[in-house]
Amino acid sequence: MKKFDVVIIGGGSGGCAAASRLADLGKKVALIEMRGKEGLGGTCINRGCIPAKILLAAAEAYSGVLKARDFGIEATGVSFDYRQVIQKKQGTVKALKFGLQNFVLKPRGIEIFYGLGRIRDPHTVEVTGGDQTELLQAENIIIATGSEPAMFSSFNIDGQNVLTSDHALDLQEIPPELLIIGAGALGLEFAHLFSTFGSKVSIVEMAPQIIPALADQEFTGLVQNYFEKQGIAIKTGVKIESVELAAAGKVVSSLSNGEKIESSKVLVAIGRKLNTTDLGLQEAGIKMERDRIVVDESMRTSIPNIYAVGDIVPGPQLSHKAQREGIVAAEAIAGLGTRMDYRVIPWAIFTQPEIAAVGMTREEAERAQIKTITGSLPLMANEKANTMKKTAGLVKVVARADNLKLIGAQVFATEASVLIGELALAIANGVTVESLSNTVHVHPSLSEAIMEACKGSLGKAFHRSAR
Structure with a gap:
């Protein structure tokens, strides 16, 4: 059985930040990633903020050319090849993952295991990859398993007509019409992206305002008014009752106010499923509330030598929050007494x-x-x-x-x-x-x-x- 100072379950933003800081502090670290080499970097690099921002940068470049006339510059014959946009996105993601593995983790001597990590006891983690199982002994354990898009059965998500954010990032063509469920960060970013590239976009939000997490109706009202002027239709205070496939590949969504919206595709931009199942949390006696792991200001769980960071603990699901939590956990393990401050999370x-x-x-x-x-x-x-x-x-x-x-x-x-x-x-x-x-x-x-x-x-x- 290999012995480590710290075993980290999850190779995303929080896990990699913790691993790097611990290695710099002289600790022997193991990092477990359940999605294999392709999953290293977690949601942010592979299926979240980074690929989304690459596509948004492409949209901004395209929009900038279209608006060049505002500066007295004439640009004719402007077009885009969205398949090439996706290829560029994939190339950048691949380069960033290569950099993470070869310039951040490997030089620090962090040992990476690919497989499903499960806590056997407070000092033992089982790694299962394929047909092989390995036990790792740890003085401390950090859980950083993140989340993934929730699969709502009522929306009939199939990856073709009804999409999650993961599916939307790999679309090869711009849908003529797109209905987005949810007007939070994901919903608004995808609305802007596809609208810029010519899609007719509608958003339905069950809360009375867009960006429900922001308690400032004057501010969110200003934002909503702007995007509506850009041609994005926004309905708030309305629920989606059903999503059904109709003739000619169209999707019909029925709203709680009696309206029906027909679109080429529907994007479900709400809800994240926490990756906390089959980790051995209950068996280890780790306390949870509302499906999230309870931690103190040092990211320590109810088991003194086990820590948790990222989406699986309370607070906003943000990559930079997870990174900071990972560093706090690492420094707490090293005895530096670092505490997490949630007052200032931009x-x-x-x-x-x-x-x-x-x-x-x-x-x-x-x-x-x-x-x-x-x-x-x-x-x-x-x-x-x-x-x-x-x-x-x-x-x-x-x-x-x-x-x-x-x-x-x-x-x-x-x-x-x-x-x-x-x-x-x-x-x-x-x-x-x-x-x-x-x-x-x-x-x-x-x-x-x-x-x-x-x-x-x-x-x-x-x-x-x-x-």
């Missing part, structure tokens, strides 16, 4: 404009009985946005009224995923909106919108449109 939706947020909204602060001040700046008032002809959106900040410390921000703008980083850093370090408003930003730049929004919260804005 997220972004990579539409155009992008959508990003961090910390609390004003509504969330009010529910927590925190008095706030807010400030916002429409991108129309930002000079850099005007030079780029990307003036849709705004930057909004939320601060405590008593000490002016920034506690939240929402951004709807091109490069919102970049802008949110400054705001996350400010929240994490207790920076005030006054300090941000007095910090000189490059001119012209999109980041000036942060400075102006902060000034707006204090009644000092240069732009009259700030508030």
Whole structure:
């Protein structure tokens, strides 16, 4: 039986981050990936954020050429070959996986096992791959098995007409009409992608607003209004009752309001199934609540030497959250006393404009009985946005009224995923909106919108449109 300081079950974002940090801290590490070599890197690299962003980058390139006339540039005969777009996506994913295995994991001496990992006892993990079974002895264990798209039987998901996000990433052709179930991050990104390439897109969301996780109806209303103007039909507060295959390869979806929507394909962009079955969790005595593993601030489970990170623990299902949790678990095992801070987990939706947020909204602060001040700046008032002809959106900040410390921000703008980083850093370090408003930003730049929004919260804005 091979002996390791740490055995990690799951080779995705959280598992790889933990493995790398542990190796740097001098630990002997085993990493188990159940999907084989093709699965290394997890959902993010293989079937999630990375392939999706490659396709979205292609859509942005295509859209940019179509809009070149806005800058006095004529481009004729513009077309795309979506099969080539998919091939480029696959090539980039392959290169990133090669880099992960050969430039991140192997140089650190991390031993990789391909197969299904199962906890036999608090210090033994069984790895089953094909016809072979191997036992690994571990001082500590980290569970990082992630999740996969939920297969709702009521939607008749078949991978051809009714799709999950995994299927959608490998479509070889743009569907003429696409109905998307769910207006969260997945739904909006796929809506933007396929709409840009010419698909007639409709979204149905059972919640009363798009981006249900964001408690700011004013902000989400602005986002919804923009995408509706781009030709995407959005219905909120409505459920899908049934999805049935009709004649000529069409799919008919029946809504709770009595409407029916006919489309070429349906994309189910809701729900993730946690990979927690057949891991030996119950037998090991690991505590769970609402199907997720209960952990403390060090990512430690109810069994002292077993840790868990990523989608299988409470909190948003985000790759960067899983990575941070993996590092926290690694450093806790090494005795560094690191703790996970969930107050500052930024997220972004990579539409155009992008959508990003961090910390609390004003509504969330009010529910927590925190008095706030807010400030916002429409991108129309930002000079850099005007030079780029990307003036849709705004930057909004939320601060405590008593000490002016920034506690939240929402951004709807091109490069919102970049802008949110400054705001996350400010929240994490207790920076005030006054300090941000007095910090000189490059001119012209999109980041000036942060400075102006902060000034707006204090009644000092240069732009009259700030508030």
